[in-house]
Every structure is written in structure tokens, then in C-alpha cells.
Amino acid sequence: MVTTFLQSEIQDPYRIYETILSNNPVYWDEENKLWAIYSYKGCKAILSNSFAHIPAVNPNNKDGLNEYALMMISQFVRLSNGIKHELARESAMLLLETANKVAINNVLENLLQNAGCKSEMDWVDSICKKLPILVVLKSFGFNDTDCDLIVSKIEQLVKIMLPHKTYEQIAAINEVSKEIYIITEKHLIATSIYKPVIKTLSEKYKLEKDKIVSLCVSNLIALSIIQGYDANRGLLSNSLLQILNHGNTVSNDCSNVTYLRKSVIETLRFDPPVHNTKRVAVNDIILDDAVIKKGETIFIVLASGNRDPKQFVNPNTFDIDRTNNNEHLTFGLGGHRCPANNFSVNFATDALIYFFTRFKIIKLLDNNIEYEPTINVRLPKSILISIL
Numbered sequence: 592m593v594t595t596f597l598q599s600e601i602q603d604p605y606r607i608y609e610t611i612l613s614n615n616p617v618y619w620d621e622e623n624k625l626w627a628i629y630s631y632k633g634c635k636a637i638l639s640n641s642f643a644h645i646p647a648v649n650p651n652n653k654d655g656l657n658e659y660a661l662m663m664i665s666q667f668v669r670l671s672n673g674i675k676h677e678l679a680r681e682s683a684m685l686l687l688e689t690a691n692k693v694a695i696n697n698v699l700e701n702l703l704q705n706a707g708c709k710s711e712m713d714w715v716d717s718i719c720k721k722l723p724i725l726v727v728l729k730s731f732g733f734n735d736t737d738c739d740l741i742v743s744k745i746e747q748l749v750k751i752m753l754p755h756k757t758y759e760q761i762a763a764i765n766e767v768s769k770e771i772y773i774i775t776e777k778h779l780i781a782t783s784i785y786k787p788v789i790k791t792l793s794e795k796y797k798l799e800k801d802k803i804v805s806l807c808v809s810n811l812i813a814l815s816i817i818q819g820y821d822a823n824r825g826l827l828s829n830s831l832l833q834i835l836n837h838g839n840t841v842s843n844d845c846s847n848v849t850y851l852r853k854s855v856i857e858t859l860r861f862d863p864p865v866h867n868t869k870r871v872a873v874n875d876i877i878l879d880d881a882v883i884k885k886g887e888t889i890f891i892v893l894a895s896g897n898r899d900p901k902q903f904v905n906p907n908t909f910d911i912d913r914t915n916n917n918e919h920l921t922f923g924l925g926g927h928r929c930p931a932n933n934f935s936v937n938f939a940t941d942a943l944i945y946f947f948t949r950f951k952i953i954k955l956l957d958n959n960i961e962y963e964p965t966i967n968v969r970l971p972k973s974i975l976i977s978i979l
């Protein structure tokens with residue numbers, strides 16, 4: 592049975608999840624030497640287990656990242672548990688609270704104009720790869736020049752999260768890390784909205800201002816640039832796909848806010864952008880009949896938990912009116928639950944409201960969707976649509 596695979600190579604991952612879930616929801620994968628968890632109950636148990644820690648991304652700097660890339664990664668909010676994580680998470684939450692809500696409509700309209708407002712477009716390339724990051728950057732007050740530069744370098748930078756990087760990827764990460772770190776640091780020092788965040792954190796944790804600034808720079812990059820990039824790109828892509836695929840069978844009005852919001856939430860369960868995450872056991876963990884030994888890796892298949900029939904009635908049906916869709920695992924759970932869950936649902940809903948109000952007829956031109964060659968996120972490479 593395959594547990595880890597490139598999303599580009601599997602047309603229907605849910606069939607695989609369904610088979611393993613019904614036979615072996617807590618499965619030891621001998622080839623990859625990991626425990627793969629497929630049930631809703633099992634995923635939840637591991638996500639909330641204090642002995643299940645987030646694995647280090649780049650232990651002992653095995654990749655040879657430069658000082659800027661290292662500063663980002665060592666202060667990353669996805670650190671394992673402990674005081675450093677608490678401080679990083681708090682700084683991330685404070686930064687998110689500080690961000691101004693920018694008008695998504697204006698940013699989206701600009702992107703539509705840049706795409707030439709033709710009758711056909713690639714939704715992924717023209718909108719999904721740019722809108723989420725631009726909205727976050729503009730919420731944090733970055734100017735247009737910095738936004739353009741960061742958007743043009745983002746694909747290189749997000750490779751920082753890959754567990755295995757090629758030589759070329761490392762060289763590219765090192766190059767753009769320095770540039771983006773310096774821009775972000777200048778921005779943070781010059782902008783008054785961050786002053787209260789810096790003050791609150793340095794008083795609470797009794798750390799010097801320089802340390803807090805560097806922590807905030809890293810988190811701002813992690814937040815605004817890295818964390819949200821793939822996931823929100825995927826949410827916007829997959830939501831449109833599901834709405835266009837189910838629009839004829841569900842009684843709806845696509846410009847109806849409630850309908851779109853429910854569709855985004857059901858997409859997060861049914862066709863999530865994030866499919867899995869990892870943990871390492873720092874102590875023995877007992878799950879069902881299995882003993883996960885200290886040091887062993889755990890692969891949590893969130894997208895399988897989302898299709899567990901013990902949790903969701905008729906899980907393979909896209910049903911926006913199922914009462915517990917919001918219990919999906921796509922934002923994680925417990926101490927590492929995504930702090931941007933509400934932000935992301937609002938973002939995707941608002942963008943789709945504008946798009947469905949702006950165009951009256953939106954059609955999918957090609958049902959054959961290809962996916963990026965990634966393991967933990969499922970991202971359409973392109974979605975060709977006609978708009979009128």
C-alpha cells in the first residue's frame with residue numbers, strides 16, 4: 592500500500608485513503624519506516640498528543656542554508672512544542688491581529704485587469720498564485736514595489752519548507768532569503784503598526800528589542816509569505832473547481848454569500864489543499880492496538896480523516912448542508928492548529944463573491960486537472976475557465 596506519494600502521480604488519492612482506512616487505519620509502512628494514520632479519531636488523537644512533536648525541517652543545518660534563511664527557519668512558528676513555540680505562536684497571532692483588512696476586491700480587480708480581462712483565463716496562474724500573498728502583504732502595509740518583488744520570488748522561497756532540497760533549490764533559497772529578509776526588516780522597523788507588538792512581546796518575555804524584531808521579521812515572512820502561499824492558492828483553486836463541478840446539481844445562486852461560504856468550508860473537508868502533516872514521537876504513544884515507539888515518524892493523513900464515514904455521513908458526497916462540515920481537520924488541531932483558519936475562509940469567500948458577481952457565466956474549459964508534484968499539498972497546476 593502506498594502512503595506517501597506525489598499528488599501529481601495519483602488521480603484519485605481518496606480511493607487510496609478509503610482502502611487503507613477500512614483495512615488498517617493505523618498503518619505501519621515498512622518501506623518508508625513511518626506510521627500512517629487514516630481515521631478521523633486517530634488523526635485527532637495524534638494532533639492533540641503532547642508526545643507527538645513537529646519534526647525539525649533542517650536539523651543541524653544539513654542543507655547548508657545561509658544566515659538569513661536560517662534565521663527564518665529557526666524562528667519558524669511551526670517549531671515543536673515548548674517556550675520557543677509559545678513565543679513564536681504568540682508573535683504570529685499578534686501580527687495577524689495587527690494586519691489591516693485590505694479590500695480583496697481591489698487587488699482581485701487589478702489582477703483581472705493585468706490578465707487582460709479576456710474571455711478565457713487560467714484561474715491558478717492569474718489569480719490563485721498571486722491574490723492570497725498580495726492580500727496578506729498589503730494587509731501588513733507593504734508597498735507596491737516590495738509586493739511585486741516578493742511575489743516574483745515566492746516560488747523559490749517556499750522551497751525552504753521541503754524536507755529534501757536539491758542543490759539548485761538551496762542556492763535559490765539562499766539568494767532570495769537575504770533579499771526578502773532585508774526588505775521585511777526595513778518595513779517592520781519603519782512601520783508604526785508593529786510597535787505595540789514589539790513592546791508587548793519584549794515586556795512579556797523579557798527579551799531585547801533586537802531579538803523580538805528578528806523574531807517578528809521571521810514570523811512575518813513565515814506568515815505572510817510562506818505559510819499562506821500554497822494553502823490559500825489551493826483553497827481558492829479547489830473551491831472554484833468544486834463550485835463549478837457541483838453548481839448544476841446543488842440549488843444555488845453563486846453570488847449568494849451563504850452558499851459560497853458553505854462551499855468553501857465543504858471544500859476544506861472534501862477536497863482540501865493540505866492533505867497531510869508529520870510528527871515525531873518523543874515518547875511511546877499507544878494508538879488503537881499499535882505502540883508508536885519513541886523516535887518513530889507519524890504521517891497524519893488529514894484528508895483521509897475528513898472522509899471518515901464514522902465522522903461524516905456519506906463522506907464522498909460534496910454536501911454543503913451537512914451539519915458538521917466544519918469539523919474537518921484541514922487546519923490541524925491542538926497546539927499547532929492554524930491561526931489563520933478564519934482569515935482563510937473569509938478570504939476565499941470574499942474573493943469568490945467578487946468573482947461570481949463580476950462575471951455572470953463562468954465555465955470550466957478542461958476537466959482534466961493536473962496537480963503539482965508535491966506530497967503534503969494538493970494544488971491544481973492550472974484551471975482553464977471561460978468568463979462572460
Ligand code: HEM
Pocket residue numbers: 645668669670680683727813814815818819820822823826864865868869920921922923924926927928929930931932934935
Ligand atoms: C487554506 C488555508 C490554510 C490551510 C489549509 C492551513 C493549514 C494549516 C495546518 C494543517 C496547520 C497545522 C500543521 C500541523 O499541525 O502540522 C497550520 C499551521 C499554521 N498555519 Fe496555516 N493554513 C492555511 C493558511 C494559513 C495562512 C494564510 C497563514 C498565515 C497568514 C497560516 C499560518 C499558519 C501558521 C503560523 C501555522 C503554525 C501554527 C503553530 O505551529 O502553532 N496558515 N496551517
